[in-house]
Amino acid sequence: MNPSLAPVPLAKAYRLLNHGPTVLVSAAHAEQCSVMAAAWVMAVDFEPCKVAVVLDKQTWTRQLLEAEGSFVLNVPCAAQVDLVHTVGNTSGWKVDKFDAYGIETLEGTRICAPLIAGCVAWLECRVLPEARNQQRYDLFLGEVVAAQADTRVFRDGHWDFAGQDGLRTLHHVAGGHFLVIGDTVQGQMLPPQA
Amino acid sequence: MNPSLAPVPLAKAYRLLNHGPTVLVSAAHAEQCSVMAAAWVMAVDFEPCKVAVVLDKQTWTRQLLEAEGSFVLNVPCAAQVDLVHTVGNTSGWKVDKFDAYGIETLEGTRICAPLIAGCVAWLECRVLPEARNQQRYDLFLGEVVAAQADTRVFRDGHWDFAGQDGLRTLHHVAGGHFLVIGDTVQGQMLPPQA
Numbered sequence: 001m002n003p004s005l006a007p008v009p010l011a012k013a014y015r016l017l018n019h020g021p022t023v024l025v026s027a028a029h030a031e032q033c034s035v036m037a038a039a040w041v042m043a044v045d046f047e048p049c050k051v052a053v054v055l056d057k058q059t060w061t062r063q064l065l066e067a068e069g070s071f072v073l074n075v076p077c078a079a080q081v082d083l084v085h086t087v088g089n090t091s092g093w094k095v096d097k098f099d100a101y102g103i104e105t106l107e108g109t110r111i112c113a114p115l116i117a118g119c120v121a122w123l124e125c126r127v128l129p130e131a132r133n134q135q136r137y138d139l140f141l142g143e144v145v146a147a148q149a150d151t152r153v154f155r156d157g158h159w160d161f162a163g164q165d166g167l168r169t170l171h172h173v174a175g176g177h178f179l180v181i182g183d184t185v186q187g188q189m190l191p192p193q194a
Numbered sequence: 195m196n197p198s199l200a201p202v203p204l205a206k207a208y209r210l211l212n213h214g215p216t217v218l219v220s221a222a223h224a225e226q227c228s229v230m231a232a233a234w235v236m237a238v239d240f241e242p243c244k245v246a247v248v249l250d251k252q253t254w255t256r257q258l259l260e261a262e263g264s265f266v267l268n269v270p271c272a273a274q275v276d277l278v279h280t281v282g283n284t285s286g287w288k289v290d291k292f293d294a295y296g297i298e299t300l301e302g303t304r305i306c307a308p309l310i311a312g313c314v315a316w317l318e319c320r321v322l323p324e325a326r327n328q329q330r331y332d333l334f335l336g337e338v339v340a341a342q343a344d345t346r347v348f349r350d351g352h353w354d355f356a357g358q359d360g361l362r363t364l365h366h367v368a369g370g371h372f373l374v375i376g377d378t379v380q381g382q383m384l385p386p387q388a
Contacts, residue, residue, distance in 0.1 A: 012368075015367050015368050018233050018234075018365075018366055018367050018368065019214060019216075019233075019365035019366065019367055019372075019373050020213060020214010020215060020216075020233070020236075020365050021214060022213075022214075039212050039213075039214070039236075039237075040212075040236045040237050040238055041236065042214075042233075042234045042235065042236045042246070042248070043233075043234050043248075044234060044248050044331055044332070044333055045248075045331070045332075050331070052236070052246065052333070054236070054237075054238050054239075078379060081379050081380075081381045081382075082381055082382045082383070082384050083384065084381060085381025085382065085383060086381075086383050086384040088381075089383065095386065099387070100386040100387060101384050101386065101387065102387050130326075132324075132326070133327065137238055137239070137244070137335065138238070138239075139238060139246070141331065157368065158367055158368070158371055159367055159373060161373075168376065170379075171212075171213035171214050171365075171375065172212055172213065173209050173212050173213055173352055173353055174206075174209050174212065174351065174352070176380055176381040176382070177352055177378060177380060177381075178213075178378070178379050178380070178381060179213050179353060179355075179375050179376060179377065179378055179379075180376040180377060180379055181365065181373050181375060181376055182362065182373060182374040182375055182376035182377075183373065183374060183376075184371060184372070184373055185272060185275050185364075185372050185373075185374055186275075186370055186371060186372070187275045187276055187278060187279025187280070187282075187370040187371075187372060188275075188276045188279065188370070189276070189279060189280050189283065190276050190277065190280040190295050192289065192294040192295065193293070193294060193295065193296050
């Protein structure tokens with residue numbers, strides 16, 4: 001159990017995804033579960049917090065997600081880069097990734113899909129069924145029903161990774177080439193020109 | 195004119211967004227144009243490259259985008275953080291942001307909306323009309339018809355920001371609090387456990 005894990009108010013759950021991290025999507029149904037990587041994910045609403053994620057038709061995770069009607073978005077960190085690359089390049093049709101790669105899990109609070117241990121945030125979601133989006137664009141919408149984060153890097157509604165390089169979020173480009181998130185900068189309002 | 199600007203093959207245009215940067219959305223119609231900030235944006239397909247972006251009903255940029263059926267996703271950089279914060283917190287209904295903040299533009303190659311100068315990538319997009327998504331979720335889908343990037347930081351299909359701190363992409367959390375993107379890490383395949 002991670003002692004630094006804390007609930008995130010649902011009205012601020014969008015902030016866990018707002019900076020565009022690559023996620024691990026986990027789903028479970030009828031005592032089977034799977035996990036995959038997804039870079040095409042974003043928030044779509046504040047409150048209730050909604051999310052969108054693209055899931056290829058060939059993925060086993062999508063089958064479980066559709067059967068159960070729920071899923072978890074896990075936000076992994078730099079220390080997990082090999083795990084993210086590996087579950088993004090193996091198929092749950094062929095292998096139980098949890099067994100094969102010794103993936104530890106935590107229980108969710110509202111959704112049966114497992115939370116992936118070692119991540120820095122978790123969003124438990126119910127599918128908002130939109131058949132046309134799912135079939136035509138592989139696009140799934142979900143409502144966030146519970147959210148948690150690691151307080152070492154997410155506190156008071158903001159990320160701060162200073163001194164926690166291993167917990168920085170991962171941002172996939174292509175082919176296992178990731179960027180890790182950097183440090184904070186505060187924008188200031190410009191004065192209008194006369 | 196930026197001498198380091200180069201076309202990006204459409205099959206690799208998704209990589210300009212894959213790592214989750216906050217963007218500036220520009221649109222133009224009938225000699226009016228506007229620009230806003232959007233963090234809720236992602237790729238949804240490889241080829242043809244498609245994108246999704248959430249645009250609030252109250253925004254002037256959305257009105258122009260809907261009227262013209264096209265838009266540009268501009269990927270801004272750390273040197274522009276105040277500009278991004280400012281256009282994200284002012285309304286095109288009330289002010290011409292280009293005049294008020296001295297925003298310089300470049301001409302697009304396929305779409306009439308202006309490209310914002312000083313950004314590090316640009317995706318010119320045609321709206322894929324999906325009335326239900328637009329009305330119910332403020333969610334717009336687009337097909338990328340042209341893409342360019344700044345070769346100082348995007349070359350051979352990959353981002354590399356080493357030595358270019360001012361050109362690092364911005365990732366908004368909330369309230370003008372941004373994270374800048376960091377450096378590269380390469381994921382490796384884990385061996386399956388016996």
